[in-house]
Amino acid sequence: ALGATAIGPLCAYVGNLRDDPPPDFLVLPPGDFDLEPGQSKIIRYGPLPMLLLRTPPPEEILKIFLATCTHFDCIVGYKPEENIILCECHEGRFDLQGKVLSGPPPAPLPQLKQRKLDDERLVIALEEKNLDKALEQNT
Numbered sequence: 001a002l003g004a005t006a007i008g009p010l011c012a013y014v015g016n017l018r019d020d021p022p023p024d025f026l027v028l029p030p031g032d033f034d035l036e037p038g039q040s041k042i043i044r045y046g047p048l049p050m051l052l053l054r055t056p057p058p059e060e061i062l063k064i065f066l067a068t069c070t071h072f073d074c075i076v077g078y079k080p081e082e083n084i085i086l087c088e089c090h091e092g093r094f095d096l097q098g099k100v101l102s103g104p105p106p107a108p109l110p111q112l113k114q115r116k117l118d119d120e121r122l123v124i125a126l127e128e129k130n131l132d133k134a135l136e137q138n139t
């Protein structure tokens with residue numbers, strides 16, 4: 001029931017989806033997070049969209065953010081040409097730590113915690129304590 005699915009366009013308003021509580025954690029199969037350096041995708045975290053991206057070389061780190069802009073909840077996207085996260089609604093720009101670089105967003109993008117569940121799966125959560133809960137329930 002918590003499966004991740006790809007969702008739509010980057011410049012979209014998600015509004016009151018934020019009113020529904022997200023799950024404590026989400027277990028991702030490899031196909032959901034196997035990204036090449038510089039690639040990104042948007043999947044669901046319960047009612048919320050998440051942005052997964054793998055940073056370009058040499059770091060090649062998987063980063064996962066809530067994809068709702070902190071200004072007015074538009075969906076943000078990774079812009080590889082500039083190596084930033086962009087909200088097209090009002091040109092809000094974030095770095096790959098989620099910090100605001102420019103534009104109207106008043107706060108950073110929340111970054112999800114992540115941990116390998118086993119050799120194949122990844123568990124993600126907004127709070128560190130829920131990663132522990134996921135490990136208890138899935139091992």
Ligand code: FES
Nearest residue numbers: 069071072087092
């Ligand atoms: Fe993202 Fe305004 S909603 S900059």
